[in-house]
Amino acid sequence: MLAAMPDSAPSPLSAGGVSPRTGGDACPGTLRLHRADDGALARVRIPGGVLSADRAEALLTAAARFGDGELHLTSRGNVQLRGLGAGCGGELADLLTDAGLLPSPAHERARNIVASPLAGLDGSPSLSTWLAELDRLVCSSPAAATLSGRFLFALDDGRGDVDALGADVTLIAEGPEGQGGPNGQGGPGNSEGSGRSEAALLRIGMADEVFRIPAADAPRAALLAAEAFLRAAGDSGAWRVKDLPDNVRADLVSTIRSAAAATGPAVHRPRPRTAAAPLPGPHGTAAISVDVPLGRLTPAQWRLLTETARRYGGELRLTPWRGIVIPFGAGQDEVAKALHALDEAGLITAPDSPWTGVGACIGHPGCAKSLSDVRAEAGAAVGPPGRLPVYWSGCERRCGHPHGEWIDVVATPDGHRISHVRGERRDPPATVRDDPTALTAAVAAARA
Missing domain, CATH: 3.30.70 (Alpha-Beta Plaits)
Known part of the structure; x- marks a missing residue:
């Protein structure tokens, strides 16, 4: 990737x-x-x-x-x-x-932490304790201030959504006897009455093996892993775990396993290959989820989202899929009313929206490197939602592209190159030259 x-x-x-x-x-x-x-x-x-x-x-x-x-x-x-x-x-x-x-000027670019947006809202474990403690630890570590702005921590409630993003250090909530995920009863801060100690799973980079560690120690283990990465990277210029040579990465994993006080041998748990975003719409009466067309919010839309959060839940949760989840504390009628207002404001409130799964970089004229106005092109090509997400990039850098399986549309000097990406694999591309109608048809066919 x-x-x-x-x-x-x-x-x-x-x-x-x-x-x-x-x-x-x-x-x-x-x-x-x-x-x-x-x-x-x-x-x-x-x-x-x-x-x-x-x-x-x-x-x-x-x-x-x-x-x-x-x-x-x-x-x-x-x-x-x-x-x-x-x-x-x-x-x-x-x-x-x-x-x-x-909170810490020295660490402001190192505070890259993603978390499962629905954690604690649909029967899954809450991640709030881990999140607050990890952020505190990162901001108090002099070494962490030297992490690249690309280094990423992920906190997964067990459902596998952000585990699929290929973070450098991932913590996965696991309840009693391995329970976890949306229907599990375990996880950080949820042990009262369980009668059993709970655990967390620690994944380093994209490895298919994880280590089981005590849940209470998970944030500190994540920081230790990041600091160990910095020592392993040395002067190599590696910004992320995946940039390390294979032998260095293997030694790093062994070092972290010891430092994090793993409670047993490595556990085979392949990383999910598809990062599933919360579907736009209601999630019972516990939360509402909206997606943002091309991730771009007008002042009026942001103000409405903020007012909705203040009225019903008190917070917004920004997702790694350019969406927003608002925890909800009201009944079905209020949920429907809030979603209607957000839909009227131009946000995506249902999975059958033509904009669902459509993304793009800033493109021309905002970026000097972009070869075209890919946002306008993405809008012109919007049609019935496809099975796969599609991401439009104005150049080969593909800023902000998704993970997992997706359709990659890249502007090149010879036209738009379209390919099907499956994790680390990419199908042979097809190039559509300057023909908007043919481009729209080719993207729709690829997504289907």
């Missing part, structure tokens, strides 16, 4: 102004802005995608005050602000710090 790269041109900006790029990891943050053709770009890390209504309002204020007013969701459940002025970094950092969105 090709690695995702930031939607930006190469020149970084610091909070105090412009500085030349010196090489290395160029992932943007909130203190290290990046140039794009539509202005500077900031990426705000939201660990686990969990946002209180107050913090969501602060992000909207930042987008309106310093940027183009819109908020863009990323494939890691983070938020990007675009169209920023080059000199706004200091004021932006102050605003985010006051809102509690920047």
